Amino acid sequence: MGRIIAIANQKGGVGKTTTSINLSACIAAKGKKVLVIDIDPQGNTTSGYGIEKNELENTIYELILGDCSIEDCILKEIFPNISILPSNVNLAAAEIELIGVEKKEYILKNEVDWVKDRYDFIIIDCPPSLSLLTVNAMTTADAVLVPIQCEYYALEGLSQLIHTINLVKERLNPSLDIDGVVFTMYDSRTNLSAQVVENVKSHLSQKVYGTLIPRNIRLAEAPSYGKPINMYDAKSAGSESYMSLADEVIRNNS
Numbered sequence: 001m002g003r004i005i006a007i008a009n010q011k012g013g014v015g016k017t018t019t020s021i022n023l024s025a026c027i028a029a030k031g032k033k034v035l036v037i038d039i040d041p042q043g044n045t046t047s048g049y050g051i052e053k054n055e056l057e058n059t060i061y062e063l064i065l066g067d068c069s070i071e072d073c074i075l076k077e078i079f080p081n082i083s084i085l086p087s088n089v090n091l092a093a094a095e096i097e098l099i100g101v102e103k104k105e106y107i108l109k110n111e112v113d114w115v116k117d118r119y120d121f122i123i124i125d126c127p128p129s130l131s132l133l134t135v136n137a138m139t140t141a142d143a144v145l146v147p148i149q150c151e152y153y154a155l156e157g158l159s160q161l162i163h164t165i166n167l168v169k170e171r172l173n174p175s176l177d178i179d180g181v182v183f184t185m186y187d188s189r190t191n192l193s194a195q196v197v198e199n200v201k202s203h204l205s206q207k208v209y210g211t212l213i214p215r216n217i218r219l220a221e222a223p224s225y226g227k228p229i230n231m232y233d234a235k236s237a238g239s240e241s242y243m244s245l246a247d248e249v250i251r252n253n254s
């Protein structure tokens with residue numbers, strides 16, 4: 001049965017999408033069947049996987065509004081072992097359109113339940129907000145993985161995020177856990193990165209992944225080629241780090 005991990009942090013630009021794309025691809029490269037769900041109207045995971053997001057007939061938006069089935073929406077095996085439930089900017093309207101709809105926090109979960117047995121891992125890329133879309137992701141997930149950027153304001157907003165995760169656990173999804181935090185854009189040449197890691201570790205009781213994702217230009221370039229890092233530049237430090245994170249995530253979730 002698929003283990004479902006939501007990648008969430010309401011802070012923008014911390015590496016959620018970079019982690020969704022590359023962690024899912026590296027898990028797939030290790031022989032696991034993976035479904036990637038893009039629940040961000042920015043659609044960056046969709047385009048980062050080389051999909052023309054504005055030419056899709058069915059996306060997660062149509063799915064959430066009940067206009068298509070999950071079968072019609074998933075793009076199967078876009079790369080070996082990788083399928084994707086894509087998104088685009090249309091999704092931005094969903095929150096408004098769902099006003100008054102009953103059990104709207106469970107819409108994604110009810111759909112994913114149909115297909116989760118087909119995958120070993122399901123990775124959900126969340127938008128930078130604690131909106132209904134993120135709540136839907138957390139209601140669907142078994143665990144939340146929190147990317148933290150190695151910068152001065154890293155801790156800001158974290159307690160609010162943890163509070164939201166606990167609320168969802170209490171009221172909507174009792175089996176939700178925090179999978180752990182992963183540090184992104186780590187710069188070994190600066191003291192700041194090391195200080196941020198130490199500071200966050202001392203403030204959090206959650207599991208911290210041992211793999212540090214370095215700041216690596218190849219990770220920033222890969223989306224414009226529509227490829228995950230292990231296919232764009234397998235020898236880069238970015239690829240090695242996401243491969244190592246994939247090992248840790250598989251171990252932690254088996």
Ligand SMILES: Nc1ncnc2c1ncn2[C@@H]1O[C@H](COP(=O)(O)OP(=O)(O)OP(=O)(O)O)[C@@H](O)[C@H]1O
Nearest residue numbers: 012013014015016017018128185214215216219220
């Ligand atoms: N390890 C890294 N090394 C270099 N650049 C990175 C790294 N991780 C992310 N980036 C770059 O930083 C920017 C933000 O990353 P990303 O889009 O993954 O963050 P995000 O949390 O998904 O953002 P948003 O909140 O807007 O969804 C992107 O331009 C991305 O290419």
Ligand SMILES: [Mg+2]
Nearest residue numbers: 016017040044
């Ligand atoms: Mg993103």
